[in-house]
Amino acid sequence: MRIRIDHATTYSYDQAARFIIQVLRLTPRxxxxxxVDRWRIETDVDARLRQSEDAFGNIVHTLYTExxxxxxxxxxTGEVTTTDTGGVMSGWPERLSPLVFLxxxxxxxxxxxxxxxxxxxxDKSGLEQLHALMAALHQRITFxxxxxxxxxxxxxxFAEGRGVCQDHAHVFIAVARxxxxxxxxxxxxxxxxxxxxxxxxAHAWAEAHVDGLGWVGFxxxxxxxxSETHVRIASGPDYLGAAPVRGTSxxxxxxxxxxxxxxxxxxxxxxxxxxxxxxxxxxxxxx
Numbered sequence: 001m002r003i004r005i006d007h008a009t010t011y012s013y014d015q016a017a018r019f020i021i022q023v024l025r026l027t028p029r030x031x032x033x034x035x036v037d038r039w040r041i042e043t044d045v046d047a048r049l050r051q052s053e054d055a056f057g058n059i060v061h062t063l064y065t066e067x068x069x070x071x072x073x074x075x076x077t078g079e080v081t082t083t084d085t086g087g088v089m090s091g092w093p094e095r096l097s098p099l100v101f102l103x104x105x106x107x108x109x110x111x112x113x114x115x116x117x118x119x120x121x122x123d124k125s126g127l128e129q130l131h132a133l134m135a136a137l138h139q140r141i142t143f144x145x146x147x148x149x150x151x152x153x154x155x156x157x158f159a160e161g162r163g164v165c166q167d168h169a170h171v172f173i174a175v176a177r178x179x180x181x182x183x184x185x186x187x188x189x190x191x192x193x194x195x196x197x198x199x200x201x202a203h204a205w206a207e208a209h210v211d212g213l214g215w216v217g218f219x220x221x222x223x224x225x226x227s228e229t230h231v232r233i234a235s236g237p238d239y240l241g242a243a244p245v246r247g248t249s250x251x252x253x254x255x256x257x258x259x260x261x262x263x264x265x266x267x268x269x270x271x272x273x274x275x276x277x278x279x280x281x282x283x284x285x286x287x
Contacts, residue, residue, distance in 0.1 A: 011073075018068050056236050145164055201261065
């Protein structure tokens with residue numbers, strides 16, 4: 001699949017911010033299952049962008065504004081060609097032992113309810129255990145926008161029984177670690193199978209380290225393993241380690257955030273356009 005992504009994040013301020021610093025994890029890298037064909041990151045204000053790489057192998061840009069700004073828009077555009085690897089992730093620079101991802105974080109710590117839930121999977125192991133966990137979370141946590149925020153923990157999301165992909169990933173990670181399986185958070189994008197290209201936010205899923213296979217992806221929000229519809233951007237112990245944008249501003253006050261995101265299968269879009277131009281029949285997307 002050839003996936004085109006257009007992602008814009010805009011910060012607006014009641015008064016001009018004197019200085020803005022942002023850490024951006026918005027750039028994918030090529031690995032087994034995805035090849036970055038082109039990618040561009042830009043801003044609408046005078047700013048410096050410094051590229052580096054963090055301990056998890058993520059491409060990181062640090063943004064520094066050069067002068068006061070009433071608003072700041074960071075936009076990334078690009079295309080990535082993907083193939084289905086059955087969820088197995090390889091070809092990413094791994095500088096840390098998988099054992100690092102057994103450590104709890106404040107967002108992925110189990111409470112009593114999650115500990116009890118984890119025990120129901122003790123009779124399984126390996127891929128069977130992890131797929132059972134993913135299926136259970138897909139059924140148990142209803143996808144609903146606006147119920148949780150970026151600060152909600154796995155325990156809170158599990159108790160609520162509602163949340164977004166970030167919450168599904170955090171609960172999966174918390175339970176997997178409780179079961180002794182290294183697990184980490186992944187941020188990225190996904191082509192929707194209902195054909196809708198405008199999306200409210202980037203996607204997220206989890207990866208667990210499986211003996212004999214290495215890192216394997218699990219997308220409990222959709223109840224599937226990541227496939228050619230997924231573009232992997234960054235990973236970390238939890239959301240905070242893989243967040244697309246994090247930073248701070250000095251002055252300004254009254255900060256507001258808006259996100260515009262378009263993710264589409266380029267070849268499917270071209271086929272639909274050709275059908276419209278020729279007056280031919282259009283077929284719906286698979287569900």
